[in-house]
Amino acid sequence: LSMKRTILAAATASSLIFLAGCAGTGNLVSAPSVDLRHVEATEIGFSGQTFLLAFDVHNPNPFPLPVSTISYGIELDGYRFASGSTSGGFTVPASGEAEFAVSVELNLLQTAPPLLYIVKDSLEREIPYELKGEFGLDIPATTPLRFRSSGGVRFGEISRQALKLH
Numbered sequence: 001l002s003m004k005r006t007i008l009a010a011a012t013a014s015s016l017i018f019l020a021g022c023a024g025t026g027n028l029v030s031a032p033s034v035d036l037r038h039v040e041a042t043e044i045g046f047s048g049q050t051f052l053l054a055f056d057v058h059n060p061n062p063f064p065l066p067v068s069t070i071s072y073g074i075e076l077d078g079y080r081f082a083s084g085s086t087s088g089g090f091t092v093p094a095s096g097e098a099e100f101a102v103s104v105e106l107n108l109l110q111t112a113p114p115l116l117y118i119v120k121d122s123l124e125r126e127i128p129y130e131l132k133g134e135f136g137l138d139i140p141a142t143t144p145l146r147f148r149s150s151g152g153v154r155f156g157e158i159s160r161q162a163l164k165l166h
Helices: 002-023 113-121 157-165
Strands: 033-044 049-058 065-076 079-092 097-106 127-137 145-153
Touching: 033 127, 033 145, 049 079, 065 097, 079 097, 079 113, 079 127
Parallel strands: none
Antiparallel strands: 033 049, 049 097, 065 079, 065 127, 127 145
16 A cells, blocks of 8 residues: 555656646747838739738747747837738747748728828838737747837838839
8 A cells, every 4th residue: 555655646746747847848938039120012002002021030049949820910100000820830940040921911091091101101211110929839838939029110122112103
């Protein structure tokens, strides 16, 4: 009977240590920094606009981060510009950097007319942005990594040409 109790106690202790280790795995992964590098209008028309958002990611961890999903929200000059979720499908190298891009379709004429002026202003100045989101990782027992950043962004050359045509 004493041997059974010893084995049961050892098994319980081992299980608790294992569960504690799994629960803490998410805390062992540091969140990457993510910056909006540029915004490019790929199509501009009266019925809608398509923008390509390019991001830089820096991984502070000593191991790669396989990104499986991305959720994001972006404000330009205080106005909600775009938000959504998409599959990741890329890996940020250990202590390294990677880039990714997201294409978004909007109808600024209907949803946010003030953003049209912000897009036009980006020809002359950097537009302040706020970025929030999270990466889902293809690493077992990890929680999504949240990121947040702010800065200034200018629209790309293609955007400037497209905007000058209208």
